[in-house]
Amino acid sequence: MNSRSIADICRDNERLIIGASAFAAFLVMWEGFSRGWWATLLAPLLGESARALAIKPIFISSPTGVAQQSWTMFAITGEIWPHIAQSGGQLVVGLGAAIVVGVPLGLAAGRYRTFSYILDPFLSALNATPQVAFLPLFVMWIGTGFWMRVLIIFLLAVIPITMNALAAVRTVDPRLLKVASSFGATELHTFRTIIAPSALPFILSGMRLAVGRSMIGIVVAELYGSATGIGIMINMAGASFDTDKVFVGVLVIVIAGLLMTEGLRAIERRFDGWRPAIGDNM
Amino acid sequence: MTPKLVAKDVCLEYRQPRTGDRLLALDRISLSVNEGEFVSIVGPSGCGKTTFLSVVDGLLPATSGEIIVDGLRVNKPGPDRAVVFQDASLLPWRTVLRNVCYGLECIGVRAAEARERAMKFVQMVGLDGFENSYPYELSGGMQQRVNLARALVMDPKILLMDEPFAALDAQTREYMQEELLRIWEQANKTVLFITHQIDEAIFLSDRVIVFSARPGRVREHVTVDIERPRSLKLKRDPRFHALEDRIWSLIHDDALVQARS
Amino acid sequence: MQGDALQRYTPQLVGAAALLAFVSFWEAAATYKLADPMFISSPSRIASVAAEMWEDPDFWRDVKVSSTEFIWGYLAAIAVGIPLGLAIGWYKRVQYALGPFIDVLNAVPRVTFMPIMVLWFGIGIWSKFAVVFLGAVIPIILSTYAGVRTNEARYLRVAKSFGASQMKTFKSIILPGTAPYIFTGLKYASGRALLGVVVGELYAATAGVGHMIAQAGNAFETDRVFFGVLLFTFTGLVVTTILARIEKRFDRWRPEGAVR
Known part of the structure; x- marks a missing residue:
């Protein structure tokens, strides 16, 4: 009864098999366009018009081109490391500041009603604005350097963190708060023993959203200025039609984004044992 | 009387995707329900009674055996059965x-x-x-x-009821049991009723079928020889208690055997 | 009676008071030169710039360009995102095949593709359209997909038991159950679409409100920058309000308070 036929194994790993083949097919297609495989292959069928299927690598690069360029930039010249260090530093400072400011602000607004009435109009307005529109303003105020970029990252990240921290306090079970006050717990004690533990998972998912936002911040803030940074590298490569390099930059951001959100998801899961699933699907 | 519903040697096997093991959920279930009859299936949780109902409705295909409604074999949901x-x-x-x-x-x-x-x-x-x-x-x-x-x-020719009152509080449940009998008499339907509550099964049914656990098997048919119309007072009748005891010990024995093995 | 009304509107009153305080403080700071008005502008200066621009045909051209980019990019994202999300949720194998691509696209801010879009489509409207589309389509796909997946098995079982056809099941079970999720996605996506407009126009453009902001920034015209930013805030608020209105019509069946 325990035997597993090949058909069974295929069925059980269908997800992996289909996903991997789709991805492989995508890479082959891409490479084929850039090398003109499809143009050659379909020339007998389509005649002259098949030529359109050969796309210049300058426009679309190619998987092997990107791989080769990554190898060069990471291992041979090492030119990418300063960019990563610069952007990483901005991210850490901006995101860190957003956490330090956003979490207490959100918790306070969640706990004290009047404070939330004051904060709410500003928060909603900021949330409705694409915050990157402030960029030219920040450039005017503090130039195009490190701190301008930190500021834009901060502004992008602080909003989801504050909003989630606020919502987190609101979802604390009022019965628990009643228990705390009936035992005569001090405000500080209530925060530590009741509010913080129940709010933590929500705060963490706010941080996950914030990580995504701060990646936007990195890319956009680095539209300006001409020093180092991943976004700048992408822009410069784009401006000089060095498409391989553009894709290497995109790849670095994809990997960083995946690592950070998955890392935070793992942390969330650790603190999450007691929380029923709620809709948080972004 | 003509049987409205017949189940003949119904077996159902699952395959667990992770281990590839095959699991027997229903083991040669055979039973029949007559026209206008109210039949309940009781059994410990995990005995496959809800699974069996899904097979009768045609939501799950039986691995072997057959379900016959009005002399015709069925294998998918149809308007002759309603859940x-x-x-x-x-x-x-x-x-x-x-x-x-x-x-x-x-x-x-x-x-x-x-x-x-x-x-x-x-x-x-x-x-x-x-x-x-x-x-x-x-x-x-x-x-x-x-x-x-x-x-x-x-x-429908047959009404299939899958623990319909399980989520209700005790008082509402008893009230709904009485209501169900009233509606049943008015609508004049054949009913197959699934429950884990022994008193509910006896109170409602003409016949109670006791399932045993893992894999689900028919353990015994118990006829409820109590006149209708019935009211909730019946639940304090000695005949009612005797039936309750009998079914309870059938299920209890089974649970003990399960626990030991 | 009066006390009741006062209590009911406390949040709005306190909020309005806070806004008013903020605006007055800002105005005072500019008037009494607590900070250089060239850097911080002031509410009255912004208002007069607004009045000025209202008469300016160039401004309306910018508005037209930006709204064209926003509307068409967003609509295209809806037209592609909802069916794709439904398909991914409904057909397991489509999800297996497309899942990896969507996960990757979701992990990267789509504005990163801006240089590539400019390379492909030039600095006109089309590169912005592409970035707006890319930004908005992913959240729509993901939330539609999530909606289909949370459609509880029990409702599908009901449909199957009553012998509902595929089409009937889709229309009566999947669509209504997914609608709230689709709206969440649409709201989120509208923000992303607006972001795409701004970034696209900051990056490389010849017209548009974002372009106007960038130029005003370069010329140290703070008033115009603020006016442009406020215009985006206003647009964002209007779009989310409209969506919330539409959502309410689809939402009568849900108990109050369950709506996030």
């Missing part, structure tokens, strides 16, 4: 009336006619005046009345 599901299975985005219409819409009855027929059953289950309410506005007992009306409006 009253366990919990709130009402579509939350539809009003009471439109929920009751749902099955009729599925078989292509015109909207106006469906509405008219549905209204009759909304009245029969005592929900006059609530036809435009949404499910969230109703209590658990009222929701299950809608569920019942939704099945009855299909005019």
Whole structure:
């Protein structure tokens, strides 16, 4: 009864098999366009018009081109490391500041009603604005350097963190708060023993959203200025039609984004044992 | 009497995707339900009674054996059987009336006619005046009345009821049991009723079929020889207690054997 | 009676008072030169710039360009995102095949593709359209997909038990159950679409409100920058309000308070 036929194994790993083949097919297609495989292959069928299927690598690069360029930039010249260090530093400072400011602000607004009435109009307005529109303003105020970029990252990240921290306090079970006050717990004690533990998972998912936002911040803030940074590298490569390099930059951001959100998801899961699933699907 | 529903040697096997093990859920279930009869299936949790109901409805295909309704073999859901599901299975985005219409819409009855027929059953289950309410506005007992009306409006040959009162509180449940008997007598249907509550099974049924656990097997048929109409007072009758004891010990023995093995 | 009304509107009153305090403080700071008005502008200066621009045909051209980019990019994202999300949720194998691509696209801010879009489509409207589309389509796909997946098995079982056809099941079970999720996605996506407009126009453009902001920034015209930013805030608020209105019509069946 325990035997597993090949058909069974295929069925059980269908997800992996289909996903991997789709991805492989995508890479082959891409490479084929850039090398003109499809143009050659379909020339007998389509005649002259098949030529359109050969796309210049300058426009679309190619998987092997990107791989080769990554190898060069990471291992041979090492030119990418300063960019990563610069952007990483901005991210850490901006995101860190957003956490330090956003979490207490959100918790306070969640706990004290009047404070939330004051904060709410500003928060909603900021949330409705694409915050990157402030960029030219920040450039005017503090130039195009490190701190301008930190500021834009901060502004992008602080909003989801504050909003989630606020919502987190609101979802604390009022019965628990009643228990705390009936035992005569001090405000500080209530925060530590009741509010913080129940709010933590929500705060963490706010941080996950914030990580995504701060990646936007990195890319956009680095539209300006001409020093180092991943976004700048992408822009410069784009401006000089060095498409391989553009894709290497995109790849670095994809990997960083995946690592950070998955890392935070793992942390969330650790603190999450007691929380029923709620809709948080972004 | 002619049997309305016959199950012949019904087996059901699952394959667990992770280990590849095969698991026997139902083991050669054979039973029959006569026209107009009210039959209950009781058994410990995990005995496959709900699974069996799904097989009868045609939601799950049996691995072997057959289900025969009115002399014809069935293998997929059809309008000759209608299920009253366990919990709130009402579509939350539809009003009471439109929920009751749902099955009729599925078989292509015109909207106006469906509405008219549905209204009759909304009245029969005592929900006059609530036809435009949404499910969230109703209590658990009222929701299950809608569920019942939704099945009855299909005019099925057999009504399949899957622990319909399990989620209700004790008082509402007893009240609904009485109501169900009233509606059953009025609608004159053949019923197969699944429950884990022994007293509920006895109170409602002409016959109680006891399932044993893992894999589900028919352990015994118990005939309830108590006259109708019945009222809740019956639950304090000595004959009722005798039946209750008998079924309880059948299930209990089985649970003990399970626990030891 | 009066006390009741006062209590009911406390949040709005306190909020309005706070806004008013903020605006007055800002105005005072500019008037009494607590900070250089060239850097911080002031509410009255912004208002007069607004009045000025209202008469300016160039401004309306910018508005037209930006709204064209926003509307068409967003509509295209809806037209592609909802069916794709439904398909991914409904057909397991489509999800297996497309899942990896969507996960990757979701992990990267789509504005990163701006240089590539400019390379492909030039600095006109089309590169912005592409970035707006890319930004908005992913959240729409993901939330539609999530909606289909959370459609509880019990409702599908009901449909199957009543012998509903695929089409009937889709229309009566999947769509209504997914609608709230789709709206969440649409709201989120509208923000992303607006972001795409701004970034696209900051990056490389010849017209548009974002372009106007960038130029005003370069010329140290703070008033115009603020006016442009406020215009985006206003647009964002209007779009989310409209969506919330539409959502409410689809939402009568849900108990109050369950709506996030």
